[in-house]
Amino acid sequence: DAGVIQSPRHEVTEMGQEVTLRCKPISGHNSLFWYRQTMMRGLELLIYFNNNVPIDDSGMPEDRFSAKMPNASFSTLKIQPSEPRDSAVYFCASSLNPLAGGRETQYFGPGTRLLVL
């Protein structure tokens, strides 16, 4: 398996622009997680899905952030409008839990480095 795939790997944009980050989880995994990593705040969970349904979005910083998972093989994280403080590395991770939720090991993608000028 190719692992978790994220695109783009790097994104530079100007304040106010819309940014869309994409993630393809490992085939067969039923839980997907979006994280943000910064030097100041470390690694923070933004939102996670189980069987394509958002379970907990309490980590989403504000209404400018939204995430979707239209099917089991694709998810997006959108920031509109973007601000300089959104600059960070955004990771997507997936895991498998045959029962419910994401008990098992999480596998991380390589991340998207976002810079908002």
Place this chain on the structure above:
Amino acid sequence: KQEVTQIPAALSVPEGENLVLNCSFTDSAIYNLQWFRQDPGKGLTSLLLIQSSQREQTSGRLNASLDKSSGRSTLYIAASQPGDSATYLCAPGVSGNTGKLIFGQGTTLQVKP
């Protein structure tokens, strides 16, 4: 709210030493605990997962222990190698079968040849 602390924040040792990385967490009602490795500019790689009912897990030169009641976990690295240089992150899983992890800030390890 779960808070995770990792000590030390950074560590530099000569090759061959045995190491202990510490992780403490404030809420002992965890579902499991994972240790991850992160290389510079890369994503995270899972090293070990300990279920809340377990006391330790081993993989090669790595051994992770869990004392849930005291809110502590340690990662033991035997015979360290320069290739072990990376940041190590501890992440207890929130109780309730959610899969949600709370990460510590990590310990950055440098192993010198």
